[in-house]
Amino acid sequence: MTDAPMPDGLTPERLAYVEQVANFWQAGGLGHAAGAILGYLTVCEPAAQTQAEIASALGLSAGTVSTQLRTLAGVEMVEKVRRMGVRTHFYQLPQDMWVRLIGSEDRRIAGLRELADAGIAVMPATRHDRIASLEQMVRFFEHEWPLLSKRLEEFLRKEAS
Structure with a gap:
C-alpha cells in the first residue's frame, strides 16, 4: 500500500x-x-x-x-x-486518555467489591462459585492493583524524564 x-x-x-x-x-x-x-x-x-x-x-x-x-x-x-x-x-x-482509562480501574474494582459484598449477602444455595469467584477476583485486584498502579506511575515518570 x-x-x-x-x-x-x-x-x-x-x-x-x-x-x-x-x-x-x-x-x-x-x-x-x-x-x-x-x-x-x-x-x-x-x-x-x-x-x-x-x-x-x-x-x-x-x-x-x-x-x-x-x-x-x-x-x-x-x-x-x-x-x-x-x-x-x-x-x-x-489528553493521555489511555493512561487515565487504566487509572480508572480503582473505581471499577471498588464497584465490583460492592457487587461481591451484596452478592455474599444473598448467596444462593447452589453454585456458590457464581459469587465466590467474583469475590476472589476482587480480593486479588484489591491487593495487586495498587502495586501495579505504583509501577505504572514510576514507569511513566521515567519515560517523561
Whole structure:
C-alpha cells in the first residue's frame, strides 16, 4: 500500500488501523462504530474533528456517530471541545486518555467489591462459585492493583524524564 492520502485524509494504512481498533473494541463488547470512532480519533489530522467529519471519514450516519460519541464521552474516552469563534463542536481523545482509562480501574474494582459484598449477602444455595469467584477476583485486584498502579506511575515518570 502507498502512503498517499485518501480523499478524507486517511491513508490506507491508517484506515486499516481504524478497522483493527474497531474490531478490538467490538470483541470487548463495544460497538464496531464506537471502536471505529476511537481508532479514527487516534490517527486523524487534525486531532479534533466535527461529528460530520467523523461520519464522512468513516462512512457512518450522523445518527450513529452522534449516539456513539455520547456513549464514548460518557465513559470519558472522547471529549467535546470548542474553538473560539466556531459554533460547531469538535471531538477528540482526551489528553493521555489511555493512561487515565487504566487509572480508572480503582473505581471499577471498588464497584465490583460492592457487587461481591451484596452478592455474599444473598448467596444462593447452589453454585456458590457464581459469587465466590467474583469475590476472589476482587480480593486479588484489591491487593495487586495498587502495586501495579505504583509501577505504572514510576514507569511513566521515567519515560517523561
